[in-house]
Amino acid sequence: MSTLHTVNKSPFDRGSLESALAHALPGDAVLLIEDAVVGARSAAARIAEVLKAAMPACSLYVLGPDLSARGIPTTDVIDGMTVVDYAGFVDLVTGHDKTQAWL
Amino acid sequence: MGYQWNGQEIAADEEGYLTDLSQWNPELALLIAEDEKVNMTDDHWEVVNFLREYYDEYQIAPAIRVLTKALKKKLGEEKSTNKYLYDLFPYGPAKQACKIAGLPKPTGCV
Amino acid sequence: MSDTKRFLYVNRKAPHGTIYALESLEVVLIGAAFEQDVSLAFLDDGVFQLIKKQATTGIGVKNFAPVYRALGDYDVKKIFVERESLEERGLSEDDLMEITHENDDEEDVSSVEIVDRARMAEIMAAQDVILSF
Numbered sequence: 370m371s372t373l374h375t376v377n378k379s380p381f382d383r384g385s386l387e388s389a390l391a392h393a394l395p396g397d398a399v400l401l402i403e404d405a406v407v408g409a410r411s412a413a414a415r416i417a418e419v420l421k422a423a424m425p426a427c428s429l430y431v432l433g434p435d436l437s438a439r440g441i442p443t444t445d446v447i448d449g450m451t452v453v454d455y456a457g458f459v460d461l462v463t464g465h466d467k468t469q470a471w472l
Numbered sequence: 473m474g475y476q477w478n479g480q481e482i483a484a485d486e487e488g489y490l491t492d493l494s495q496w497n498p499e500l501a502l503l504i505a506e507d508e509k510v511n512m513t514d515d516h517w518e519v520v521n522f523l524r525e526y527y528d529e530y531q532i533a534p535a536i537r538v539l540t541k542a543l544k545k546k547l548g549e550e551k552s553t554n555k556y557l558y559d560l561f562p563y564g565p566a567k568q569a570c571k572i573a574g575l576p577k578p579t580g581c582v
Numbered sequence: 583m584s585d586t587k588r589f590l591y592v593n594r595k596a597p598h599g600t601i602y603a604l605e606s607l608e609v610v611l612i613g614a615a616f617e618q619d620v621s622l623a624f625l626d627d628g629v630f631q632l633i634k635k636q637a638t639t640g641i642g643v644k645n646f647a648p649v650y651r652a653l654g655d656y657d658v659k660k661i662f663v664e665r666e667s668l669e670e671r672g673l674s675e676d677d678l679m680e681i682t683h684e685n686d687d688e689e690d691v692s693s694v695e696i697v698d699r700a701r702m703a704e705i706m707a708a709q710d711v712i713l714s715f
Contacts, residue, residue: 538655
């Protein structure tokens with residue numbers, strides 16, 4: 370039983386990302402979409418540390434079209450995070466037993 | 473729609489549920505019951521009063537299966553069966569009795 | 583009974599400022615008719631939904647807090663509240679309203695269980711469907 374956790378709000382605005390990471394179990398995936406993608410930039414040190422800490426246990430993803438829309442180049446994304454397109458989003462949903470949204 | 477009571481217009485929604493439940497009173501209940509073609513007896517009042525007490529406590533009009541369960545506890549087996557309640561309120565006990573009790577449409581009614 | 587799925591409603595927002603808490607409660611009550619295995623989780627600011635003595639007259643909205651106490655009548659018997667979320671907000675179990683249901687011996691027992699974050703993660707992982715509010 371593995372879960373895909375989606376987060377759609379900025380981690381600078383609210384605690385959804387950190388709460389999602391605190392409840393994700395080893396083998397789960399976490400996908401940042403919509404405003405949450407602003408948290409995927411390596412230059413934002415505090416949030417980047419939080420994401421890196423989760424990495425050995427969970428796989429982390431960020432939605433490319435939402436990065437592009439916000440002018441964030443994929444080269445700015447934290448090492449170890451995978452950029453996916455919408456097809457990749459669908460694959461993540463189907464590749465896990467369930468999806469849990471962190472609003 | 474609404475109800476004409478004591479020279480006042482009492483507002484209700486399109487299905488006849490009171491808009492402001494603080495406007496309810498027993499005479500108005502009789503008027504609503506008349507509209508619903510329900511002739512209020514003591515047995516009817518028992519259910520209506522029970523619903524009002526339930527709403528007062530929980531701020532919710534119970535769904536029918538919740539109502540029957542709660543009535544069973546309070547009034548006993550024979551006064552809580554679906555048949556008994558449908559005999560009293562032929563067009564749906566939760567819906568009709570709630571309307572007469574001045575409550576909103578029951579939650580969890582699907 | 584093979585059609586029964588485990589549903590968890592996850593509540594993470596304080597009540598009254600947004601519609602999330604009330605919407606969640608309405609979905610729970612309507613969903614209760616489908617006789618699934620339902621649990622509710624309250625974490626982060628969601629723990630404020632269960633605080634005692636909410637009085638909303640001053641803000642002109644309906645106080646739906648008493649409705650949580652009717653959940654037992656709707657056969658919703660498992661309410662998990664996260665300990666860390668309470669502690670971070672300076673709250674404890676004593677600040678929460680009493681929510682009970684009738685057990686098989688017709689005794690009223692508490693539906694609320696305080697669980698730590700690790701246990702909450704396990705509860706979430708064990709579900710078939712998670713509905714987030």
